Amino acid sequence: MDEILRGLVHAIHLIVVRDPALFEIVTLSLRVSGTALLFSTAIGVPLGALLGLSRFVGRKLVVALLYTGMGFPPVVVGLFVYLMLSRSGPLGALDAPLVPSLFTPAAMVVAQSIISFPLVAGFTMAAVMGVDPQLRRQVRALGATRWQTTWAVLSEARTGVIVSVIAGFGSIISEVGAVMLVGGNIEGRTRMLTTAIVLETRKGNFDLAMSLGVILLALSFLVNIAMLYLQGRTFNE
């Protein structure tokens, strides 16, 4: 209990004194997870909408793969990305400018995008399928194009779509295995909040680890509040 209280006090202290190391870790965590979330939203929301709105050959297989992806252990994703990007791996060996190197923030973005996009797509699909099917016909009858119809359905499913993005964010901001593998927890380069917590705990610095944990929780809370606020601002009329 003492560690928790000390952690809380220490967290407040670090924030008040604007500890540079802490701010670097927080900024990197937000930058990596934020970028990964952008990618996974850009891929996951359209894919979820497509799966929810249309029927095509192979759809069931794609859905089954998606559900598998939703439950995929992040550390396995990390291992997969590690093997792909390592110098002897199929992508790493290419040495192409667009392929990120291991132990860089870009490699962590790749891993986190792979972890979160099935969640974004899967929850979006469920949300879209939950919209009254008659709505599409009604919107078409009012003169909507195919894209306007899709947008109308997504707008109606907005709560579910926002939840999908929040779930995607939650799965990566708190993730440690994959970023540890592909990022390496290098101080000043790839050290994230979660990897720093693991490191400080191992070193016995429980109050610092706890303070980082408190900051991680607070950050997650603030991002979710911001998303919910955005949801209201975007769609309420």
Next chain:
Amino acid sequence: MTESVYQVRGLTKAYEERRILNVDRLDVYRGEILALVGPSGAGKSTLLRLLNFLEPPTTGTVRFLDVVFAPNHPMPLPMRRRVTTVFQNPVLLNRSVYANVRYGLSLRGQDDASDRVMQVLEQVGLDRLARQRARTLSGGEAQRVSLARAMVLDPDVLLLDEPTANLDPYNVGLIEEIARSLNVAQGTTIVLVTHNVFQAQRLAHRVGLLLEGEIVELADRKTFFEMPTDPRTAAFVRGEMVY
């Protein structure tokens, strides 16, 4: 009432080999109210969906103001936007009443239309509820929003698919009155699908009976109700048709 808005020829619609609709010939004239009556499952709503170009026919054509709608020949968007439907169940967007009514105009890029929206809301008696969430309305109010949403577009043709089913007499009267005044004041062509013969009698200039996907009789109101030529029409009008 001589100019044809629709010319339907040899129109069929089948789902998984099962033929739902088989209309050899049907003309809808500009400025008329045409009522299509018939029992449930007769193909009335299917015909309406085809008249709104929402799904392609299996065979045959629908000529709308000289533009042909046929299998593999979709109706161009500007033409499709000259027709709209009010369905039996008003599916409203989870937004305000005002936003729902404005929606069709937004689709057309006409965002600056608040006066028009409020004017139509006034016509259906819902201007005071403009800011209310549409999903909090009663069934009758929701259907009036649905009607306002269609009216605001000033369509050439308004398709009404059982618009008053399950509504109370007050709202039935109100919606019928709005439809009648739209037809008289603005010359809007209306195709009304209903299984309520009394409603057809109150509103329509011409009435058609659909049975098992086919139009068995189509005549002016007086003839249809007083001197039907087909015994099935006579039975339907007398309420003797079991369905």
